[in-house]
Amino acid sequence: MRIDGKEYRTIWYENNVVKIINQTKLPHKFTIKELKTVKDAVHAIKTMEVRGAPLIGGTAAYGIALATQENHNPEFVKKSAEELTQARPTAINLKWAVDRMMKKLSGINSDQILDIALKEAKEICDEDVQYCENIGINGLKIIEKIYNKKKSTVNILTHCNAGWLATINWGTATSPIYHAHKKGIPVHVWVDETRPRNQGANLTSYELNEEEIPNTIIADNTGGILMQRGEVDMCIVGTDRTLSNGDVCNKIGTYLKALAAYDNNIPFYVALPSSTIDWEIKDAKNIPIEERNSEELSHVEGIDENKEIKKVLIYPNKSKSLNLAFDVTPAKYVTGLITEKGISEASFSGLQKLFK
């Protein structure tokens, strides 16, 4: 997608380094960062220079390639794989990508290992682009249906950033929106600010602006009243891990939005590539929920009058705070799962029909 009119992906390999858009500086500064070692890749994932389930997966895949570039001793690559997998616990795409890379490299201990690793990492990323594009084509049908009935702007609420910045391109939740916009369907997006890291305000609104899609940032608690007033036609969010029974783990606050949508009879869709499905964990209680540093709550970052990025404390400095990064929305509140293979019911049988 575009930034300042120029097409980008969120990650690519060039001149022996992996390049990423450093998302911790957005929307104030657009900077490309170079990852030269697997440690750089682990750091980028942990500090959220890259974030969003599919992009974390893509970065981990390139992280393995960087490990083989540094040292193709199998023990080093194995240890690197473990460090990458542990960098963030909730998004399953991370483990999925590392496992796929390690399977591909298993038994290869020659000079070709780097080429094979780079090819597989690129394939993981290219596949994600294709899947996200298909999610857009499938999700477009839902937006089109609402538009054909309503005959005026379709208002869509989204939470966090499940846009192209969270993937390699297109996004998951945003892909149907981009496809609708390209088809000339008028859309407007309600963007949840998404405290504490503000991925909605900082990233979703930013990328929608760059694509000239009308959007309005709202405080996280505003969605409910907009739904009661009939100002939300549908919700689309992404996910970090969807269980085979259709339970959806996503950014903290998603569950409350789904409850409000349910109470107001508003369709609540979740968009995801199949790499985000966890076929193993059967009970949502067993999903590892990341708890991040409470400083993300107690401090906010922005730019001052000299255009310098500054961080300030906004809480009493003696107060404790708890920063759980994700929650789980039970399948019963999810209208449907928009995947690369089609739209499924949020249930075991629905997912089985599409994927097994």
Ligand code: MRU
């Ligand atoms: O903590 P983040 O910013 O990595 O969380 C991202 C989300 O929760 C997204 O909604 C999810 O990864 C889906 S991305 C297409």
